[in-house]
Amino acid sequence: MLTIEIFTLFPNLFEAPLRESILGRAVAHGLLTVGVHNIRDAATDRHQVTDDAPYGGGGGMVMKPEPIFAEVETVLGSPPALPVILLTPQGTPFTQEKAWALAETPGFALLCGRYEGVDERVREHLASEELSIGDYVLSGGELAALVVVEAVARLLPGALGNEEGARDDSHSSGLLEYPHYTRPPEFRGWGVPDVLLSGNHAQLRQWRREQSLRRTFLRRPDLLAKAELSDEEKRLIARWKSQEPGAEK
Numbered sequence: 614m615l616t617i618e619i620f621t622l623f624p625n626l627f628e629a630p631l632r633e634s635i636l637g638r639a640v641a642h643g644l645l646t647v648g649v650h651n652i653r654d655a656a657t658d659r660h661q662v663t664d665d666a667p668y669g670g671g672g673g674m675v676m677k678p679e680p681i682f683a684e685v686e687t688v689l690g691s692p693p694a695l696p697v698i699l700l701t702p703q704g705t706p707f708t709q710e711k712a713w714a715l716a717e718t719p720g721f722a723l724l725c726g727r728y729e730g731v732d733e734r735v736r737e738h739l740a741s742e743e744l745s746i747g748d749y750v751l752s753g754g755e756l757a758a759l760v761v762v763e764a765v766a767r768l769l770p771g772a773l774g775n776e777e778g779a780r781d782d783s784h785s786s787g788l789l790e791y792p793h794y795t796r797p798p799e800f801r802g803w804g805v806p807d808v809l810l811s812g813n814h815a816q817l818r819q820w821r822r823e824q825s826l827r828r829t830f831l832r833r834p835d836l837l838a839k840a841e842l843s844d845e846e847k848r849l850i851a852r853w854k855s856q857e858p859g860a861e862k
């Protein structure tokens with residue numbers, strides 16, 4: 614059982630996502646347990662203040678260190694019994710590889726910073742690492758925390774109901790996924806590739822692999838550098854590189 618402890622000023626944001634779909638089922642089946650803790654509960658003054666103006670001036674507010682340390686240490690002990698991951702746009706990029714690594718640990722804590730920032734002493738003396746979910750700015754780390762929770766939870770054994778599932782995904786193989794089709798075989802005059810209806814399994818596997826490669830080549834050539842490719846696949850890609858840009862989407 615994986616343990617995730619979330620520290621936030623907006624605990625309500627976690628309610629529906631943790632109840633629904635694959636994530637909700639994983640929690641209901643006891644594959645993971647998620648605690649959500651309101652940092653404001655640890656603010657001791659009459660108005661339970663959790664932020665303050667930055668020293669040196671400038672815009673925005675900074676999350677104060679005392680309530681963050683107090684709430685984390687109340688739940689996790691001092692020093693914290695789990696690694697504390699701070700969610701911030703300045704963090705290391707969160708990847709599928711990182712999701713696998715986290716899924717194989719006993720647990721971790723996610724500390725949701727607001728975008729203007731948390732007092733630097735939280736980074737220095739409480740957080741064990743910092744993660745970002747991409748190169749854009751969110752107003753707080755909450756939606757990023759949910760992204761991390763969902764990406765990790767679906768990798769836990771039993772979470773998807775089919776055990777191949779997660780290993781096949783885009784990014785787990787290092788390539789983008791091949792196109793998917795289901796019935797009907799013709800919809801508004803648009804057909805389905807013949808190979809999918811042929812029942813030829815060897816051809817089907819080859820078609821899917823080539824589609825994955827082609828898509829990755831066109832959309833995310835940066836991923837090809839890290840993917841495991843056969844010599845034949847490398848030759849195929851070299852041929853694509855030397856050709857006219859493809860007209861397909």
Ligand code: 6GU
Nearest residue numbers: 700701746747751753757
């Ligand atoms: Cl982790 N937090 C915020 N506030 N913005 C982000 C992010 C995290 N990752 C990308 N943008």
